[in-house]
Amino acid sequence: MRTTSGELRARGVTRGRAGRPTQALVADVEAAQRGSVEAFERIYRELARPVASYLRWNGALDVESLTNEVMAQVHRNLHRFTGDASSFRSWVFTIAHHRMVDDRRATGRRPVIADMEVTETTSVGNAEDDALDALGHHRLRELLDGLSPDQRDVLLLRVVADLSLEDVAVALGKRRGAIKSLQHRALATLRRQLDREGPGA
Amino acid sequence: MSRIDRPGDRAHTSTRHADDGTKWMDTVADLDDAGTDALLRGEASDAELTPLAHVVRRLRESVAAEALPPMSAALRAQIEAPLVVPLHARRVARRSLARAAVAAVAAAVALVGAGAAQNRLPSGLQDVVSSAVEIVGIEVPRSADRLTEDDDEVDGGSSDAPANDGEPGYEGTTPGGADPADPGTPGDKEPAVPATPPEGNGQSDPPGPPDSVPGNGVSPSGQENGGGSAGGNPAGKG
Numbered sequence: 001m002r003t004t005s006g007e008l009r010a011r012g013v014t015r016g017r018a019g020r021p022t023q024a025l026v027a028d029v030e031a032a033q034r035g036s037v038e039a040f041e042r043i044y045r046e047l048a049r050p051v052a053s054y055l056r057w058n059g060a061l062d063v064e065s066l067t068n069e070v071m072a073q074v075h076r077n078l079h080r081f082t083g084d085a086s087s088f089r090s091w092v093f094t095i096a097h098h099r100m101v102d103d104r105r106a107t108g109r110r111p112v113i114a115d116m117e118v119t120e121t122t123s124v125g126n127a128e129d130d131a132l133d134a135l136g137h138h139r140l141r142e143l144l145d146g147l148s149p150d151q152r153d154v155l156l157l158r159v160v161a162d163l164s165l166e167d168v169a170v171a172l173g174k175r176r177g178a179i180k181s182l183q184h185r186a187l188a189t190l191r192r193q194l195d196r197e198g199p200g201a
Numbered sequence: 202m203s204r205i206d207r208p209g210d211r212a213h214t215s216t217r218h219a220d221d222g223t224k225w226m227d228t229v230a231d232l233d234d235a236g237t238d239a240l241l242r243g244e245a246s247d248a249e250l251t252p253l254a255h256v257v258r259r260l261r262e263s264v265a266a267e268a269l270p271p272m273s274a275a276l277r278a279q280i281e282a283p284l285v286v287p288l289h290a291r292r293v294a295r296r297s298l299a300r301a302a303v304a305a306v307a308a309a310v311a312l313v314g315a316g317a318a319q320n321r322l323p324s325g326l327q328d329v330v331s332s333a334v335e336i337v338g339i340e341v342p343r344s345a346d347r348l349t350e351d352d353d354e355v356d357g358g359s360s361d362a363p364a365n366d367g368e369p370g371y372e373g374t375t376p377g378g379a380d381p382a383d384p385g386t387p388g389d390k391e392p393a394v395p396a397t398p399p400e401g402n403g404q405s406d407p408p409g410p411p412d413s414v415p416g417n418g419v420s421p422s423g424q425e426n427g428g429g430s431a432g433g434n435p436a437g438k439g
Contacts, residue, residue: 053264068273159260194252
């Protein structure tokens with residue numbers, strides 16, 4: 001049995017990415033459904049970045065164009081959406097995931113993660129922490145490449161898209177238990193790689 | 202604290218792994234939902250999870266570092282087009298309207314058809330419908346037939362057929378219809394009516410009566426009523 005958005009709403013699952021109240025997103029969605037351009041621009045500003053990041057870590061080549069296509073589809077189907085902020089994020093990333101899969105299928109290639117240097121943060125810890133903080137984009141890419149596609153999808157939707165287990169289950173069309181299992185295996189695989197090769201290998 | 206320290210075999214396993222540097226396996230395996238959520242926020246609740254928490258943190262930072270993709274001209278045009286949703290709504294409305302129109306036409310055709318079959322339409326319309334459907338080989342009485350029936354009633358003729366039309370008890374009448382009680386008139390134009398089987402509803406063509414009943418086939422009334430409609434059987438026409 002699969003988890004549905006309705007079930008999520010029934011459970012009162014509401015989460016929002018830090019920085020913006022979920023009510024604001026809901027209000028923007030409702031306004032955009034009524035045709036407000038400004039509201040959709042705010043939705044774009046809030047979600048285009050994580051969508052682009054999700055697509056990039058999944059190996060999309062033309063991230064900018066694909067992100068625009070995802071958001072265009074979101075806009076086209078916006079009038080059909082009902083639900084809360086959490087459901088909306090889940091819905092948007094469902095579209096992004098399907099678009100990414102279509103793109104990958106169309107180009108018939110293995111995912112190649114496009115280069116993007118992650119801004120380095122100022123380190124304040126000990127030597128080990130500094131080494132870990134220096135974890136660069138390339139090393140991150142290698143670590144993610146070590147995951148199966150399913151594990152990578154789950155991890156990225158949990159971390160980059162900031163979705164709950166239930167939302168990821170909806171986005172990927174799998175059972176919550178299956179997502180939980182994939183998530184566990186993804187973490188174990190990452191930890192094993194780090195253990196074997198070190199954080200900055 | 203995400204780590205579940207159980208006194209049983211878990212603890213034993215942890216001790217075993219602690220020696221060979223793979224203690225993290227137990228730590229990861231023992232993560233509960235809250236611990237996993239914390240780890241995926243980049244918070245390590247255990248030293249063994251610190252490297253994983255760093256990876257997660259870096260991933261999260263990558264989202265913040267991602268430049269906001271500029272909105273394409275196509276998307277900009279799409280969101281600024283005022284009627285994206287209304288267009289769809291209009292399409293749906295148009296489809297609904299078309300369905301309603303088809304249903305209305307079907308209902309009207311059915312009503313007119315039923316009325317015409319029972320010769321209950323206004324004279325003009327009855328004739329128009331009769332002429333129209335005659336083209337495709339369907340026989341529908343004309344308004345003139347109805348006038349004849351009315352005349353029959355005025356003349357005191359056999360009024361049983363229209364009166365009993367469609368009534369359940371009609372078939373229970375004697376083969377002679379209401380004639381036993383109806384004195385009739387010797388000169389009645391419709392002596393053949395009683396001989397017509399009552400179940401003739403204008404659709405069947407009883408083999409016997411038109412030929413077997415004297416005077417039916419060639420009488421003026423027969424011509425009037427005939428018109429191909431059940432051998433001149435007003436009862437059959439309803």
